Amino acid sequence: MHAQPTSTRVKVMHPSTRPPRVVVGTDFSPGAENAVRRAIDVVRDNGAELHVVHAAPRVPRAIARAFLDATGDVTPSQREALDRVVAASRERGVEAKPHLVPGAAVQVLTHVARAVRAGLVVVGARRRVMPDAVVGSTAERVATSARVPVLIVRKPAGRPYRKVIVAADLDSKLGASVEAARFVAPSAQLSVLHAFEGTHETALMLHGATRESLRRYRADARREARAKMTAKLERAGLDSSVLRLRHGRAERVLESENMKDDVLLVLQRGRSVLRRVFLGSVSRWVIARGTSDVLLV
Numbered sequence: 001m002h003a004q005p006t007s008t009r010v011k012v013m014h015p016s017t018r019p020p021r022v023v024v025g026t027d028f029s030p031g032a033e034n035a036v037r038r039a040i041d042v043v044r045d046n047g048a049e050l051h052v053v054h055a056a057p058r059v060p061r062a063i064a065r066a067f068l069d070a071t072g073d074v075t076p077s078q079r080e081a082l083d084r085v086v087a088a089s090r091e092r093g094v095e096a097k098p099h100l101v102p103g104a105a106v107q108v109l110t111h112v113a114r115a116v117r118a119g120l121v122v123v124g125a126r127r128r129v130m131p132d133a134v135v136g137s138t139a140e141r142v143a144t145s146a147r148v149p150v151l152i153v154r155k156p157a158g159r160p161y162r163k164v165i166v167a168a169d170l171d172s173k174l175g176a177s178v179e180a181a182r183f184v185a186p187s188a189q190l191s192v193l194h195a196f197e198g199t200h201e202t203a204l205m206l207h208g209a210t211r212e213s214l215r216r217y218r219a220d221a222r223r224e225a226r227a228k229m230t231a232k233l234e235r236a237g238l239d240s241s242v243l244r245l246r247h248g249r250a251e252r253v254l255e256s257e258n259m260k261d262d263v264l265l266v267l268q269r270g271r272s273v274l275r276r277v278f279l280g281s282v283s284r285w286v287i288a289r290g291t292s293d294v295l296l297v
Contacts, residue, residue, distance in 0.1 A: 020048040020183070023113045024122040025105060025142070027054065028081045031124035031153075036085060038157035038293070039122040040094045045186055050089065050096040051116055054082050055108035074100055105138050110145045120183065122151045125287070140287050143269065143296045149180040152287060152294045161185035161293070162262035165244075166192045167254060170228055172268050173297075174236035180297045181266045188264065192233065193244045195253040196225035218247060254286060266295045 024039035026032040036052065043050045056074045082098050089096040101108045113121050125139040143150045164181045168174055174192065181190060198204075198221035204214060222245055230240045246253045257265065267283050286294055 020046060020119040021051060021116050022048050022120045022122060023051045023053055023109065023116065023118040025053050025109045026085055034156050035122050035124035035153040038153045040089055040092050041157055041160065042120065042184055043094050046183060050094050051099060051112060051118065052082065052085050052096045053099040053101065053109055053112045054078060055105040056100060056102045058102050074102060106141045106145055109142055113146055113148060118148055120149050120151060121146045122153060125152045125154050137287065150296045151184055154291060154293055159262065161188040161264040164188040164190045164264045164266060165257055166190065166266040167250065168192050168194055170232065174232060174238065177266050177268055177297045178236065178238065180295060184295055185264050191242050191244050192238065193246065194225060194229050195246050195248055195250040196221055197248065263292050264295055265292050266297060268297050
């Protein structure tokens with residue numbers, strides 16, 4: 001007997017009366033399997049509720065009648081594959097609610113997430129062949145469309161995250177990033193990473209500043225960055241010992257971090273509508289070229 005996918009038009013109780021909800025998308029690929037396994041871990045750690053979503057691509061009925069056994073938008077093989085995901089989740093101690101919905105993956109995932117009032121969306125990621133393409137990956141488009149934190153999973157979920165690195169600048173909302181990070185990786189060691197450069201460093205180099213002059217200028221920039229970030233940490237209720245300062249462009253600083261195993265990178269998408277529709281350059285770089293799992297808040 002097949003587990004019947006629940007309708008996306010569900011009656012939602014007040015958030016205080018229900019556990020947090022996690023939505024994970026699957027296309028039944030190995031990458032999606034990693035995402036489902038990680039979502040199961042998050043749900044189990046938080047006593048949350050898991051919703052597994054498969055977006056069934058629409059096929060014109062004339063094409064379906066000519067080349068497929070089934071003429072509907074949803075096929076028996078898709079139902080069976082989703083049943084297997086639900087059964088695997090049950091074996092790991094989590095009852096998942098299946099959603100089999102015709103439509104494009106990004107629209108279906110974001111619709112289900114809003115319908116069930118999810119607190120987290122989890123997706124698997126494939127490395128793009130053309131990282132700078134205008135049309136990004138499914139994971140990137142979900143990240144720009146969803147109104148809640150999005151966890152992009154690349155690595156097999158064999159063990160918990162060991163470290164969480166929250167990338168922050170002076171405009172970041174640390175409280176939201178830390179709250180989401182602790183939900184996804186409650187037992188991980190947390191640090192806040194800030195990449196800094198002196199405002200006039202490039203101009204000084206072009207004007208022939210000596211190595212010693214640049215060293216002193218960078219030392220001043222480091223002290224200024226530490227003072228500002230320490231104040232920001234205190235306002236967020238964090239100890240200054242979690243702060244890590246690294247000199248250089250954010251992309252280069254994150255390049256070394258994202259190669260490490262069992263590390264979760266936490267990035268913020270920005271608050272304005274424009275910055276949410278078009279991810280910042282650092283977020284786009286990490287999604288397109290990085291290898292670590294990424295939590296976008």
